[in-house]
Structures are given as C-alpha cells and as structure tokens.
Amino acid sequence: MRQEEKRNRVEEAIRSFYEEKTVAPHLVDSVLYSIQAGGKRLRPLLLLELLEAFGQDLTDAHFQVAGALEMVHTGSLIHDDLPAMDDDDYRRGQLTNHKKFGEDLAILAGDALFLDPFGMIATSQLPDTVKVALILELSDASGSRGMVAGQVLDMEGEHKQLTLEELQTIHANKTGRLLAYPFIAAGSILELEADIRQLLKQLGQKLGLAFQVRDDILDLVADFEALGKTPQKDLVAEKSTYPALLGLEASKALLERELDACGDLLDQLVAICAFHPQAIKKLIEGLRIHG
Amino acid sequence: MRQEEKRNRVEEAIRSFYEEKTVAPHLVDSVLYSIQAGGKRLRPLLLLELLEAFGQDLTDAHFQVAGALEMVHTGSLIHDDLPAMDDDDYRRGQLTNHKKFGEDLAILAGDALFLDPFGMIATSQLPDTVKVALILELSDASGSRGMVAGQVLDMEGEHKQLTLEELQTIHANKTGRLLAYPFIAAGSILELEADIRQLLKQLGQKLGLAFQVRDDILDLVADFEALGKTPQKDLVAEKSTYPALLGLEASKALLERELDACGDLLDQLVAICAFHPQAIKKLIEGLRIHG
Numbered sequence: 001m002r003q004e005e006k007r008n009r010v011e012e013a014i015r016s017f018y019e020e021k022t023v024a025p026h027l028v029d030s031v032l033y034s035i036q037a038g039g040k041r042l043r044p045l046l047l048l049e050l051l052e053a054f055g056q057d058l059t060d061a062h063f064q065v066a067g068a069l070e071m072v073h074t075g076s077l078i079h080d081d082l083p084a085m086d087d088d089d090y091r092r093g094q095l096t097n098h099k100k101f102g103e104d105l106a107i108l109a110g111d112a113l114f115l116d117p118f119g120m121i122a123t124s125q126l127p128d129t130v131k132v133a134l135i136l137e138l139s140d141a142s143g144s145r146g147m148v149a150g151q152v153l154d155m156e157g158e159h160k161q162l163t164l165e166e167l168q169t170i171h172a173n174k175t176g177r178l179l180a181y182p183f184i185a186a187g188s189i190l191e192l193e194a195d196i197r198q199l200l201k202q203l204g205q206k207l208g209l210a211f212q213v214r215d216d217i218l219d220l221v222a223d224f225e226a227l228g229k230t231p232q233k234d235l236v237a238e239k240s241t242y243p244a245l246l247g248l249e250a251s252k253a254l255l256e257r258e259l260d261a262c263g264d265l266l267d268q269l270v271a272i273c274a275f276h277p278q279a280i281k282k283l284i285e286g287l288r289i290h291g
Numbered sequence: 292m293r294q295e296e297k298r299n300r301v302e303e304a305i306r307s308f309y310e311e312k313t314v315a316p317h318l319v320d321s322v323l324y325s326i327q328a329g330g331k332r333l334r335p336l337l338l339l340e341l342l343e344a345f346g347q348d349l350t351d352a353h354f355q356v357a358g359a360l361e362m363v364h365t366g367s368l369i370h371d372d373l374p375a376m377d378d379d380d381y382r383r384g385q386l387t388n389h390k391k392f393g394e395d396l397a398i399l400a401g402d403a404l405f406l407d408p409f410g411m412i413a414t415s416q417l418p419d420t421v422k423v424a425l426i427l428e429l430s431d432a433s434g435s436r437g438m439v440a441g442q443v444l445d446m447e448g449e450h451k452q453l454t455l456e457e458l459q460t461i462h463a464n465k466t467g468r469l470l471a472y473p474f475i476a477a478g479s480i481l482e483l484e485a486d487i488r489q490l491l492k493q494l495g496q497k498l499g500l501a502f503q504v505r506d507d508i509l510d511l512v513a514d515f516e517a518l519g520k521t522p523q524k525d526l527v528a529e530k531s532t533y534p535a536l537l538g539l540e541a542s543k544a545l546l547e548r549e550l551d552a553c554g555d556l557l558d559q560l561v562a563i564c565a566f567h568p569q570a571i572k573k574l575i576e577g578l579r580i581h582g
Contacts, residue, residue, distance in 0.1 A: 023440035084394035103375035108443055112435035118409040119430030128419035135426055139410030144403035149314035152399055
C-alpha cells in the first residue's frame with residue numbers, strides 16, 4: 001500500500017472515531033483541527049511499514065493502533081504549545097490550537113487525545129492479549145514513565161547547562177519513547193520471537209535518538225517556512241541541544257552515524273527472518289539532512 | 292474491610308505505581324500532592340463496596356482499578372482548576388496544583404494522570420477480557436464521549452440560560468460518567484448477568500444525577516470551610532445550576548427523590564441476586580443534605 005493511502009487511512013480511523021458519536025461538537029472541531037494539521041505521520045507510518053515489512057496485510061485494526069499513537073502525539077503537541085509551556089503561536093505553518101480555539105478548549109482537546117486512544121485500541125479487532133500489551137506499552141511510553149516525564153525534565157533543563165547524558169535521558173523519554181513505540185507495537189501485533197523484538201527495540205531507540213539530533217539541528221538552521229513553526233526557540237529558551245553541546249558539524253556526524261546504525265540493524269533483521277526492509281529503509285533515509 | 296482501610300489501599304496502589312519507577316521526581320511530587328489532598332474517594336469506594344456487596348474478596352487488582360479511576364478524576368480536577376479553566380486557588384482546603392507547582396507542571400501532572408491509569412489496569416492481575424472491558428469503559432467515560440465533553444459543554448454554558456435538559460446533558464457527561472463507572476466496572480470484573488448489569492447501570496446514573504444536584508446545592512449554601520474551596524463560584528460564573536433553574540427547595544426535594552430511587556434499585560438487586568446492600572446504602576445515604 002502506498003504511503004499516501006496509509007496516511008489517509010490513519011486520518012480516516014481517527015476522524016471516524018470522533019464523528020461516530022459526537023457529544024461536544026466544538027471539542028471535536030478543536031481535536032480534528034490539530035489532527036488534520038498534517039505533519040509527516042512518521043510514527044503511524046513506521047508501524048504500518050513495519051507490519052508490511054513482515055508480510056502482514058494491513059487491516060482496520062492496524063490503522064486504529066497507528067491512529068491511537070498519532071492521537072497521543074498530537075495531544076502532546078497541543079499541550080506543549082500552550083502559553084504556560086512553550087508558548088508557540090504556530091505549528092506546522094498554522095495557528096496553534098490555543099491560538100485558534102482558546103486555551104481552555106486546547107487543554108481539553110489535548111486531554112481527549114490522551115484519554116480516547118486507549119478506548120480506540122480496546123475496540124479494535126485484535127486478540128485481547130495483544131490489545132492489553134499495546135495499551136500497556138502506549139501508556140508506559142507516554143505517561144509519567146515516558147513522554148510526560150521527558151517534558152518535565154526538558155522544562156527543568158531550560159537555562160541550565162546539561163551534560164550529554166542528561167540531554168539523552170530527556171530525549172529518550174520526551175520523544176524517544178513514542179518513536180520507539182511502532183517497533184514495540186509491531187512485535188506485539190505480530191507476536192514475534194524475543195530475539196526479533198530485541199532487534200526492533202534497538203532500532204526504535206536508535207531512530208529516536210537520530211530524530212532528536214535532527215530536530216535540534218533543524219531548529220538551529222531552518223527558517224520558519226521550512227519548519228512550519230518559529231525557529232531557534234531552543235536558543236531563546238537557552239536549551240541544551242546537541243548542536244549546543246557538540247557543535248553543529250559533530251551533531252550532523254552523529255545523526256549520520258545513528259542512521260547508518262539503523263541501516264545495519266535492518267540488515268540484521270533481514271538475516272534472521274522474512275523481512276522486507278525497502279519501505280522502512282526509505283522512511284529512515286528520509287531523515288538525513290543534506291548539505 | 293473497613294472504609295478507612297479501603298481508602299488507604301487505594302492510595303497505596305497509586306503511590307506504589309508512582310514510586311516504583313520514577314523518571315521525573317518533581318512530576319511525581321506534583322501528582323501525589325493532588326492525590327494525597329484527600330477527598331472522599333467516593334468513586335473508588337463505590338467500586339470496592341459494590342464488589343464486596345456481591346461477596347467478592349478484594350484483591351490488589353481491585354485496588355488498582357479503583358486507583359485508576361481516582362487518578363483520572365484527580366487529573367480532571369487539576370486541569371479544571373487551571374487559570375484558563377475555572378481559575379481556582381484552593382481545592383479541598385489546600386492550594387491547587389498550579390498554585391503550588393506552577394501551571395506547566397500542573398498541566399503535565401494532569402496529563403500523566405490521564406495516560407498512566409490505563410497501564411495500571413493493563414498490568415493488574417485480571418483476565419485479559421476483563422481488562423479490555425475496564426479500559427474501554429474508562430476511556431469512553433472520561434474522554435471526548437464523556438467527562439471531557441461535559442467539561443466543554445459546561446464551559447460553553449457559562450453566562451447562558453440553559454434548559455433543565457441541557458443542564459442534565461452537561462452533568463451526565465461531566466460528572467455522571469465517572470460516577471457511574473464503578474457500577475459498570477463491577478459488572479465487568481464480576482462478569483455479571485445482563486439484567487443485573489442493567490440495574491447497576493441505572494443505579495450509577497441516578498447516583499450521578501443526585502451527586503450533581505447535591506454539588507450545586509452545596510456550592511450555593513456552604514462556606515469555604517465546609518467546602519474546602521471558594522463557594523458560590525457558580526453564581527459568579529453565571530452558571531446554570533439546579534438551584535438556579537428549580538429553586539433551592541425543589542433542588543433539595545429532587546436530591547431526596549433521586550437518593551430514594553437509588554435505595555429502591557438496591558432493593559431490586561437484593562431481590563434478584565446475592566447482594567448485601569448495607570455498606571453501599573450507607574455511602575449513598577451519606578449524600579443526603581440535612582436541614
């Protein structure tokens with residue numbers, strides 16, 4: 001299935017959830033505004049490409065799990081942008097949720113996007129054991145032991161000089177856990193062997209690191225148009241970033257190295273099981289920064 | 292088991308979840324500050340008393356499910372109190388979470404309390420089918436089809452004259468769904484017959500309505516000390532309330548009527564199954580307002 005179609009079906013899964021039984025129409029408007037703002041859909045695409053790489057035909061249930069992951073991610077962006085947090089006016093080139101709908105509705109839209117996805121997974125056509133595993137891992141990756149913890153540490157690290165190790169702990173939680181989720185979730189859905197799951201987990205972690213290094217580089221070098229949001233926010237907030245700690249060139253080299261390592265892990269997967277790495281390789285290659 | 296012990300074990304279940312694997316200590320401080328602020332623990336107690344009323348011995352899993360429910364409820368209180376929402380400085384007689392920890396940490400503490408409980412249920416020692424049912428219903432009761440929708444409608448209803456029907460829709464979602472959750476959850480945990488579940492569901496709905504009528508009356512007539520928060524906020528926000536729509540005396544009569552109806556439903560349960568209503572009856576009687 002083509003990437004474009006995958007993206008559409010993830011959005012469709014989310015949209016039908018919200019349009020199926022609407023209690024508060026403005027809440028749904030606010031939620032879907034941020035969902036439909038687009039973005040690369042990297043996390044859901046990683047999950048869907050992984051499933052196909054293992055030869056799995058995609059079903060509605062897979063799009064619902066991918067959608068649930070995107071919902072949690074989108075909820076975190078809405079709350080991140082709030083005045084009391086990063087105070088951003090633009091995201092993906094359009095007004096942030098609170099700028100468009102007001103702070104109260106933005107808080108509640110984020111809340112809905114945290115509470116709803118677990119029900120969406122619970123109603124999907126998958127075995128109960130698989131659903132429980134997917135829900136457990138999504139909760140763990142996103143809550144006080146994952147993403148939210150990373151956001152707190154990130155906030156506390158502003159205006160402070162962090163060590164590289166501290167920076168990595170922040171990012172491993174703030175962005176790493178949800179980026180690694182597709183790799184864990186694919187293992188649960190396909191009920192894969194432990195050694196394959198182990199490789200997938202490593203791959204997810206490396207990719208998470210690469211993604212954050214890339215994000216820090218782009219925040220520094222890209223302009224508003226390319227970024228869709230205010231650039232150099234990290235500098236303004238005096239945040240420790242990879243370029244700040246390592247220098248720009250060394251950060252670019254680190255990114256290359258991590259992406260190469262992802263390629264090696266994909267080769268290892270191919271060596272031990274029936275795995276077709278082309279599409280997932282392309283997604284990962286798409287994270288390289290040229291020039 | 293005595294109520295006091297039940298309360299302690301619910302708090303213990305929540306505390307051990309947060310202390311077991313702490314990534315961001317200040318986040319945990321902020322979460323536990325609001326959890327330990329107390330409150331009546333009405334929702335978890337209803338679940339635990341219901342389970343015992345059906346002759347079920349309580350296990351750790353039951354306290355985890357009760358704790359998960361209290362976590363979602365507490366998260367909603369933290370977000371409700373935020374400046375962009377109700378802007379409250381006090382809750383249960385102590386500073387609200389954002390007054391104590393700052394708005395950013397309060398937002399993230401609420402987020403954690405929405406994301407974590409699903410993992411807590413997923414790890415409990417219950418059959419997978421039961422866990423999936425409990426997670427589905429908690430998500431549905433709290434997210435965009437339940438509590439959060441009710442909060443949006445409530446917010447939109449400020450400074451407006453609502454009909455009694457609109458007011459009931461708001462409350463059925465905003466507070467009713469989580470108050471009815473113990474009755475649904477008990478049915479899932481004990482895998483009860485459909486007719487018993489139907490009675491439990493009605494009981495939960497009636498209790499939810501009674502609770503909200505009571506809350507509206509208390510907001511009007513109680514002082515800060517009795518309420519633990521600023522009274523007459525509804526009047527200030529020009530909110531439609533039961534006393535505003537029906538008058539104080541008629542609201543009190545409605546409360547009595549609904550609580551009487553709960554008693555009748557308990558009698559019906561006793562007539563069709565082995566059900567010991569004493570403790571749950573006492574909890575419900577505790578909601579009467581005297582004088």
